[in-house]
Amino acid sequence: MPTLGWLVTTVPELRVEAGPVGWQTRPVLGVVDHGEEGSVPAGHLMLLSGEPVAAGSAARVRQAAAVVAPAGTAPGRLGVPVLRATPELSWLRVARVIAEERLREARERTALLEQLLAQAREPAAQGVERVVEWLGRTLGAHVLLDGAGLGNADGGSPPDGLGTPVASSPRAEAALAAAGRATVADPVAAGRLRTAVLAGGGLHLRLAAVGRAGAYLTVGRVKPFGPSAGGLVAQAAGLLDPLLRLRAAEGERERAAELASGLRVAVFQLLMGGEVTLAQRAAEGLVPGLLAAESVRVQVLECPAEERNALADACAEATAGRALVVRCPATEQHLIVVSPVEGPEPAADAGWGTAGRVLRGFLAGHPERRLGGSGVHPLEKVAAAYGDAIRALAAARLRPGRAALYAVEDRLVRVLDRAVAREWAAGVLAPLHAVPLAGRDQLYGTLGLGLEFPATSAGRILGVSRNTVRARMDRAAALLGLDLSRVAARAVLHLALRVGESESGTGASAVRLAEVLGAEAARAWAEGLAERLAEDGRDLRGTLRAWLGADANVERAARRLGLHPQTVREHLRSAEQLLQRQLLSGGSGVYETALAFAALGELELHLEPGRAGRAPEGAAGTVHS
Incomplete structure (x- = not known):
């Protein structure tokens, strides 16, 4: 003016x-x-x-x-x-x-107001900071936004009127404190004054109340405040009020979302541990009837970690909340979706379901995303469905389309004589049935994950510590008499769990593993798998045989073959593409390949139910994290 x-x-x-x-x-x-x-x-x-x-x-x-x-x-x-x-x-x-x-000043004020509003167009949390920083730069002043009364249980302000700083320009708090702002802060924070001015410590101070939340703005500078500068402080205070309210609302929404996300993880962990009734009760707090269906599918979407939250929200919205969308607690790049199967599905969704169709839509134009899906499983078998989805995800990483359903027809369990295989598996797993039911379910759930993942990851999925996973694996190994540090033992146990987890074994079985793997269908399956390696001109079959015989240790296999370890790794990567199974990262791909070589007589497992392959007396299986 x-x-x-x-x-x-x-x-x-x-x-x-x-x-x-x-x-x-x-x-x-x-x-x-x-x-x-x-x-x-x-x-x-x-x-x-x-x-x-x-x-x-x-x-x-x-x-x-x-x-x-x-x-x-x-x-x-x-x-x-x-x-x-x-x-x-x-x-x-x-x-x-x-x-x-006057016209020049009016234009200048208009330009400043436009700049001020531009700061507020940022998301609420950033908008508050940007308004405070901009005000400090524009006025050449120290600026501090206090939250006196914000976050206090009774909504009141501290006795001296000085609350927790919400935002400030550099070094503002010390400079304004030296200027004596505390002498007038209390009536402004308490709402008895809308504005206050004073001078001290070489600064002119101006305080302005921000809404009714007990927050207030303090601006201090060497120059006195003219009408224009004073008006800008008032306008900034008026703009900060809705920004603070919006930020508080966003904070509440984020806290509610975090609680819901934690509940989803807890429900998933209960399902993985076989606690179906508890999971169903907990899920009622998310969406009534979410887990009422008897059958489910599990899909796992792999994506960059920074995209997972947005994709989870988009999936939940697209499925209208009728799927359990879980941010994997073990792998920050994984999004897990457990979707109920209710009645006939459209042909376009066959094999995938509605949630799977939504997830497949997320792959278009994003080569870094991959998707694996299970078949239909009973609700109490979510752990098995999750394992299938992880195996399908491993296959998806090797396919151009980057999406794969678990192909049971390509698996050994599909071709085995069910009666013979179940009798053998029941004998292998019989010692576990000496454990009370609750403990037995824990062992089964932990074994399935412990064979697929490191102990740390398995623990996060189950909601227990890695030491608990190790203890359960060690206990199971001792009961079964298996040294689970050996690939052969892990492969045999993995097969037994796949074909006989629900069987109530009563003792040693007369059926031997050689009989299970020696059947004509099993040998034909194994030969069909191994023949794929011939498509490569190198001796990938010999490399795989040596690597499996060395307990999947690249360095030991390289010494046996007289090759460089990097050459062995290159052979294994090529074998992964041809077999459509992951090898270097461990898990079911390694176990099935080992069993295929055993069926062809190219790998000795030396494991019979109740006898060979047991750990030494007093030793327990080892699980590495």
């Missing part, structure tokens, strides 16, 4: 003859003649004639910013500054100069 000090500097034909202290800061908005009828607009220059001011006009004159008296006249005591002008001064020019300055 134009001031009297600015005017006499801009128009040299004007000079101040007399005036009260601080006359330089008096605003000047225009020019008016004393002889005009009506009241004088506040802040205008009044042009006096040579006649003395009548007593009845004195109050009217005191509304003026200043009076301009002609040369040679004595206007008397009017209580306003008195200016003198040279005879050649054009008052039209003075009026135009004032109008142009």
Whole structure:
């Protein structure tokens, strides 16, 4: 706003003859003649004639910013500054100069307001910070937004009015504290004052209440606050109020989302541990009837970690909440979806279901994303379905389409004689049935994951520590008499779990593993798998045989073959592509390949139910994290 000090500097034909202290800061908005009828607009220059001011006009004159008296006249005591002008001064020019300055300032204020609003267009949390930082830069000031009363249980402010800083410009807190802001903070924070001003510590301070939340803005700078700067502080305070409210609402929404996400993980962990009834009860807090179906599918989407939250939200929205969407607790790149199977499905969804179709849509244009899906499983077999989805995901990594369903027809369990295989598996697993039912379910759930994943990952999926996973694996190994540090033992146990987990074994079986793997169908399956390796001109079959015989240790296999370890790894990567199974990362791909070589007589397992392959007396199986 134009001031009297600015005017006499801009128009040299004007000079101040007399005036009260601080006359330089008096605003000047225009020019008016004393002889005009009506009241004088506040802040205008009044042009006096040579006649003395009548007593009845004195109050009217005191509304003026200043009076301009002609040369040679004595206007008397009017209580306003008195200016003198040279005879050649054009008052039209003075009026135009004032109008142009007011227009310039109006444009400047408009530009500043646009900049201020631009800061607020950021997300609420960032918008608060940006408004505070921008205000500090624009005014050349220290700025501090206090949250007195924000987050207090009773909604009140601390006794001294100083709350937790919500946002501030650099070094603002110390500078404003030195200037004594605490002396006026309390009434502003408590809402008894909307604004307060003081000076101290070499700074001029201005405090402004921010809404009714107990927050307030403190701005301190060396220069005094003029009307423009003071107005900008008030406008910023007014803008911060809705931003703080929005941020609080977003915080509540995020906390609710985190709680829901944690509940989904807990429900999934209960399902993985076989606690179906508890899982169903917990799921009612998410969506009523979410796990009411008897059968489910499990799909696992692999994506960059930074995309997972957005994809989880999109999947939950697309499925209308009718699927359990879980952020994998073990692998931050995995999104797990457990979807109920209810009645006939459209042909387009065959094998995948509605949730699977949604997830497949996420793959388009994103080569870094992959998807694996299980078949239909009973609800109490979610752990098995999850294992199938992980195996399908491993296959998807090796396919151009980057999506795969678990292909049971390509698996050994598909071709085995079910009766013979189940009798053998029941004998292998019989020692586990000496464990009480609750402990037995825990062992089965842990074994399935412990054979597929490191102990740390298995523990996160189950919601237990890695030491608990190791202890359960060691206990199972001791009961079964198997050294689970050996690939052969792990492969045999994996097969037994796949074909006989639900069988209640009663003791040793007369059926031997050689009989299971020696059947014509099993040998044909194994030969079909091994023949794929011939498509590569190198001896991949020999490399795989040596690697499996070395317990999947690349360095030991390389020494046996007389090759460099990197060459062995390259052979294994090529074998992964041809077999459509992951090898180097461990898991079921390794176990099935080992069993195929055993069926062909190219790998000795030396494992028979209840006898060979047992760990030494007093030793337990080893699981590495």
